[in-house]
Amino acid sequence: MRYVLEGGGCICKLFQKIMNQEKASVSTKKINFYISYIKGIALIGIIFIHLIDWSNMPLSLGGQIIKELFHVGLFLFVLTAGSVIVIAYKNRSMRQIFERLLYRGAQLLFFYYLYNIVKLFIFDFTTEPFYKSFINSGTFTISNILTFHSFSVPITILGAYVLFLIISPLLLLMHKRARYPTSSIVALTLGILAINYLTVIPSFSTPIINFLYANGNVLFPFAMWLVPFLIGFFLAQVGFEKQRKNILIIGGVLTAVFGFLLFSQQRSLFPSEYQFPLAPYYMAFSLFVMSLFLYLFRYLERMKTPLIKKILAAIRLLGNN
Secondary structure (H helix, E strand, O other), rough: HHHHHHHHHHHHHHHHHHHHHHHOOOOOOOHHHHHHHHHHHHHHHHHHHHHHHHHOOOOHHHHHHHHHOOOOHHHHHHHHHEEEEHHHHHOOOOOHHHHHHHHHHHHHHHHHHHHHHHHHHHHOHHHHHHHHHHHOOOOOHHHHHHHOOOOOOOOOOHHHHHHHHOOOOOOHHHHOOOOOHHHHHHHHHHHHHHHOOOOOOOOOOOOOHOOOOOOOOOOOOOHHOOOOOHHHEEEEEEOOHHHHHHHHHHHHHHHHHHHHHHHOOOOOOOHHHHHOOOOHHHHHHHHHHHHHHHHHHHHHOOOOOHHHHHHHHHHHHHOOO
């Protein structure tokens, strides 16, 4: 009975948070509601994709197209993570920034290793065909857990995410001290793009090469997924939701160009097929979809319907927490 009462208390606190957010001002410090909306939608998309894939639910063509919209969740999650860094830490001292971000990175890394190692030793993989195939092929191992190497190892995104946090103080230092901070981030992003897509990556496979690039069975190579993180950092510098028109135009044009190139090669136009390894077409499509969400939330913000306000507050709560 005590646990039931405690659980009920937690639910009441959750609803109280939603109500408090509904009453909050848009100018709340360290919070940009549009970043919260996009991050909340990103998390919802990630959850839905996993539920659909693991359930083996048959989808019609229309259902598959709708599912493609959910696939942008992962890109948007990493992008908004970069934006949050600017919003949350731009007014803190460099000492506070280093201490907080390094501590946060250590927490996430500990959680990743603890979760995977415990799961490896106590989970009955024979009950799950998805995992059983990886166990039989020897890819869900301690070695692959330590090197973030296998598709079968859960939440490997935390490995790349920890590195994002580690380099974030340097990005914030650039943001605070550089003469042209936004131009510096743009130049860095273009440089990373050139390394990823315009240079020849060594073909030999080592843990470092695998982790930095997509040279092997690695879901989240750091160099590739750093691109959306930097894009999010840049958008927070110049005004996240204020750039919705530019994001719409750039994302739409690039999606059309890359889509035409794929179509001329008789390749699939489903963006999710270019998510691993991260490809320009998937990134452009994700930016285009994000701009549509920004317009949608801008419209919904103007509505006075109580139900709409509660839904928006719930999405913000999810994104903020």
